[in-house]
Each structure stands twice: as C-alpha cells, then as structure tokens.
Amino acid sequence: MKELIVILMSAVLVDNYVLNKFLGICPFLGVSKKSDQAVGMGVSVIFVMLVATAATWPIQTYLLNPNGLGYLQTIVFILVIAALVQFVEIFLKKFIPALHKSLGVYLPLITTNCAVLGVTINNITDEYNFIQSMVSSLGCGLGFLLAMWLFAGVRNRLEESDAPECFKGMPITLVAASIVSVAFMGFGGIIDKLFA
Amino acid sequence: MTDVIITAALVVAGIGLACSLLLVLASHFMGVKVNPVEGEVRDCLPGANCGACGFSGCDAYAKALAENPETPANLCRPGGESTTKAICEILGVEAEAAEPVVAFVHCGGDCNKQVYKEIYQGLNSCAAAKMLYGGKGSCLYGCLGCGDCATVCDNDAICIVNGVAKVDPRKCAGCGLCVAKCPNHLISIVPKAEKAVITCSNHEKGAVVRKECQNGCIGCMKCQKNCPAEAIKVENFLATVDYEKCIGCGKCVSDCPVGCLEMLKA
Incomplete structure (x- = not known):
C-alpha cells in the first residue's frame, strides 16, 4: 500500500509529466487559457491514461514480450491508443452525451498526445505490475491536471500584466511555464523524506 | 530472420485488424445518427x-x-x-436576402471636441481606463479610446481615429463581438444603409454636456420636431433613431446644432 502511495505521489509532484519530463507540452500551452477548459482537458487526460494503460500493459506483457517483440512497443501502443480513444468517443457519444459534450473536443486532441504514450511506455520500463501501472497512470494524469490548472491561473494573471511588447503572447507564456517548472523542481526529494 | 519479420508483421497487422474491427462494430452498433x-x-x-x-x-x-x-x-x-x-x-428554400448590418460607435467626442480631465498613462485597455475615475474624458459616457473593440475585432474593421473608435463599414461583418466588449456600451449593430445615426451616448442635460464635449447631444428636440418620418425620439436628453422608420433624408443631420447626427456611409 505504501509503495502505491509513493508511486502516486511521486508521479503527481516529483516526476510531473509536464513540468519535469516535458511531455504533453502542446495541450499544456494550447488549452491552458481558461481554467475550466484546462480542468476539462486534465480530466480527459486522466481518463485516457487509465484506459490506455489498462489496454497496453496486457498487450506488452502477454503478447509482445513472450514473442520477443518488445521493440514494437511504440508503434503498437500508438495504434492501440488511437483506436481506443476513438472507441471511447463513440461510446461516450452514445451512452453519456453530457460527458461527451464536455470532454468531446479534447478527446481527439489526446489521441496523439505524447504524455499518454509516455506514461504507458514508462510503466513498462519501470517494470511495474498491473496495479502499480494503473496507480502510476492515475498519478501522472493528476499531475497533468494539477499543472494545467495551476498554469491556467498563472496565465490569467499574465493576461493582465504589462509585459514588454516583444514578450507579449507566447514568449512570456513560455517564460512563465519555465518558472512554474523550476518551482516544481522544489518537490524533488520530498517523497524520499516523507516515506523514509 | 524471415520468421522475425513475419511474426512482427502478423502481430501488428493482427492488432490493427482487431482495433479496426472494434471501431467498425462500435460505430455500427453504437453510432449516433447525425442528420x-x-x-x-x-x-x-x-x-x-x-x-x-x-x-x-x-x-x-x-x-x-x-x-x-x-x-x-x-x-x-x-x-x-x-x-x-x-x-x-x-x-431547398428560397433565399431571403439578409439585411446587411454593421457596428457603429455612438460617440464622436474626439480629441478636438472632448474636454479631458486627466492624462491616462496606465494599461492600454478601456476596461482598465474606465476604472480610474471613469476614463480620461470628462464625459463619462464617451469612447475611452484604448481600443478594446479594435483588439477583439477579427476583421480589423475598427481603428482609433483622434481618440475615438471608428468602424469601417466595408470591413465590418456585423458579428457584434465589439458590442459586448465596450465597457461603455457605445457600440450597436445598425442596418448597413444610408440612414441617420447618432454619434453621442451622453444622457446628461444640455448644459452639462456642453461643458464636457462639443459633439454631445444636448437634447434640444430639434431633430424630433423636424423629422418628416417621425423616426427620431429624444429620451433622457439623448436622440435615438428608429432605423425602420428613417428614410435617410438627412434633414436631421443638417438641422442638428451640435452636429452629433450623421449619415451612415453604407
């Protein structure tokens, strides 16, 4: 149990996918203008990460590894995740239209999101078992949501700040993103100390 | 060697096939019919x-x-x-011609006509300027001139001329984004036709308006009395034009003592 909590907490804070591993930067910069959109995107990512891990872990363990095809990981995972997201979209549209309406626009965006692919591949490289993989995916998703939500707040303040003309728009956003990222570096080592 | 290639190809092809089958079945059984x-x-x-x-x-x-x-x-x-x-x-229906519309800024108090009470050097945004004693002009109803409307316009149809926003009717699509943006609610959507429009939004009494802006409507009722189509009404010391009644004769424009009525250049 303690091990799972360590995995979860380190995925959220220390090894934050956006701010520490720099995966999923595209939605991080693209959809973080308003906090409600950022949260919508974050929740969708959590959902897709969990579903993707639930599908790719068995494929890797029971199909690719026994046949010595571990090197096909990337291409197979992309294929499976893309198909899965499409399936989830169809499913939501039919059975939970309300959820589809709020998540719908983000789902196709996530199909080719490197954070999702990164989580599934890292779960394999870290040699997690199925439960650990799921917990780690949940943690990464939560970390993504946290980063998105925090950064949406930062951008809100940026809009009202009087940045130098040449920095306006994307440059100042990137500067702010790097500062938030540096702030997250402060979490490094916190997990070892907490659960030592 | 060949074995490895064949196994790999078969596995990927198999997964691809399984995925496509899943999607085909899903869209067949769970697809929502879109008209x-x-x-x-x-x-x-x-x-x-x-x-x-x-x-x-x-x-x-x-x-x-x-x-x-x-x-x-x-x-x-x-x-x-x-x-x-x-x-x-x-x-498959008959096309009804859409009435073309444009946005119009109901303020003509440019820097030659308005009396300024302060020099504003803050953030270049009307919303921010308004928070400081209602803007730099002494008229609290007028254009703040920082161009929030111009920023929001997708067609570059608005520019600030002499401190007052002006809409270029040739570029304006009439979408109304600027209408919602203006903190003083100066912009409205008007028919794109040769009709009279008022270039003032000040509801103060005539004497007060005169001190604030040379372009301000003083509510003298001259336009209301002389309009042959009864299209103009003065309410709360400000003339308003009923565009459906206005015949575009231009009488009010030449009559107005302060010149706050003009013909829309369609």
Whole structure:
C-alpha cells in the first residue's frame, strides 16, 4: 500500500509529466487559457491514461514480450491508443452525451498526445505490475491536471500584466511555464523524506 | 530472420485488424445518427462561433436549421449573403436576402471636441481606463479610446481615429463581438444603409454636456420636431433613431446644432 502511495505521489509532484519530463507540452500551452477548459482537458487526460494503460500493459506483457517483440512497443501502443480513444468517443457519444459534450473536443486532441504514450511506455520500463501501472497512470494524469490548472491561473494573471511588447503572447507564456517548472523542481526529494 | 519479420508483421497487422474491427462494430452498433443535412449546413457556416445568430455557436445554429424548417437561414452575419445562399441551396428554400448590418460607435467626442480631465498613462485597455475615475474624458459616457473593440475585432474593421473608435463599414461583418466588449456600451449593430445615426451616448442635460464635449447631444428636440418620418425620439436628453422608420433624408443631420447626427456611409 505504501509503495502505491509513493508511486502516486511521486508521479503527481516529483516526476510531473509536464513540468519535469516535458511531455504533453502542446495541450499544456494550447488549452491552458481558461481554467475550466484546462480542468476539462486534465480530466480527459486522466481518463485516457487509465484506459490506455489498462489496454497496453496486457498487450506488452502477454503478447509482445513472450514473442520477443518488445521493440514494437511504440508503434503498437500508438495504434492501440488511437483506436481506443476513438472507441471511447463513440461510446461516450452514445451512452453519456453530457460527458461527451464536455470532454468531446479534447478527446481527439489526446489521441496523439505524447504524455499518454509516455506514461504507458514508462510503466513498462519501470517494470511495474498491473496495479502499480494503473496507480502510476492515475498519478501522472493528476499531475497533468494539477499543472494545467495551476498554469491556467498563472496565465490569467499574465493576461493582465504589462509585459514588454516583444514578450507579449507566447514568449512570456513560455517564460512563465519555465518558472512554474523550476518551482516544481522544489518537490524533488520530498517523497524520499516523507516515506523514509 | 524471415520468421522475425513475419511474426512482427502478423502481430501488428493482427492488432490493427482487431482495433479496426472494434471501431467498425462500435460505430455500427453504437453510432449516433447525425442528420446529414446538419453536417452539410455546418460546413457552410464560417465556424467563427461568434453567436451573432442568437445560437450558441455554429454547431447549434446548424442543428436548428436542420431540425426546424422555420429557423431563418439569413442569421449568419460573418458569413453574409454567400453563406445564406449556400444554406438555402442545401435546405431547398428560397433565399431571403439578409439585411446587411454593421457596428457603429455612438460617440464622436474626439480629441478636438472632448474636454479631458486627466492624462491616462496606465494599461492600454478601456476596461482598465474606465476604472480610474471613469476614463480620461470628462464625459463619462464617451469612447475611452484604448481600443478594446479594435483588439477583439477579427476583421480589423475598427481603428482609433483622434481618440475615438471608428468602424469601417466595408470591413465590418456585423458579428457584434465589439458590442459586448465596450465597457461603455457605445457600440450597436445598425442596418448597413444610408440612414441617420447618432454619434453621442451622453444622457446628461444640455448644459452639462456642453461643458464636457462639443459633439454631445444636448437634447434640444430639434431633430424630433423636424423629422418628416417621425423616426427620431429624444429620451433622457439623448436622440435615438428608429432605423425602420428613417428614410435617410438627412434633414436631421443638417438641422442638428451640435452636429452629433450623421449619415451612415453604407
């Protein structure tokens, strides 16, 4: 149990996918203008990460590894995740239209999101078992949501700040993103100390 | 060697096949039927999602058009006539000419006419300028001149001339984004026709207005009395034009003692 909590907490804070591993930067910069959109995107990512891990872990363990095809990981995972997201979209549209309406626009965006692919591949490289993989995916998703939500707040303040003309728009956003990222570096080592 | 290639190819092909089968079955059994007309109509719309049609975005308008035959097809302002025509072709109804509209800024208090009470050097935004004693001008109703409307305009139709926002009717699509943005609610959507428009929004009494701005409407009622079509009404010391009644004779424009009425250049 303690091990799972360590995995979860380190995925959220220390090894934050956006701010520490720099995966999923595209939605991080693209959809973080308003906090409600950022949260919508974050929740969708959590959902897709969990579903993707639930599908790719068995494929890797029971199909690719026994046949010595571990090197096909990337291409197979992309294929499976893309198909899965499409399936989830169809499913939501039919059975939970309300959820589809709020998540719908983000789902196709996530199909080719490197954070999702990164989580599934890292779960394999870290040699997690199925439960650990799921917990780690949940943690990464939560970390993504946290980063998105925090950064949406930062951008809100940026809009009202009087940045130098040449920095306006994307440059100042990137500067702010790097500062938030540096702030997250402060979490490094916190997990070892907490659960030592 | 060949074995490895064949196994790899088979596995990937198998997974691909399984995925495609899953999607085919899913779309077959769980697919939601979308009215094909709706999709076609949606493709005609510009996708600006401006909401000028009164629906919450282009998707909602397309849905309404496809489902309810009584929805007017000429509501899309950014798309204009060409869009209306395209929609009517799909729906198979007669095209009604959409009345072209433009945005108009009801303030003419430029820097030659208005009396300024302060020098504003803060953030270049009308919303911010308004927070400081209601803006730099002594008239609290007038254009703040920082160009929030120009920033929000997708067509570059608005520019600040002499401290007052001016709409270029040739570029304006009439979407109304600027109407919602102006903190003083100076902009309204008017018919794009040769009609009289008021270039003042000040509701103060005449004497007060005179001290604030040479362009301000003093509520003298001259336009109301002399209008042959009874299209102008003075309420709360400010003239308003009824565009449906206005015949565009231009009498009020020449009569107005302060010159706060003008003809819209269509």
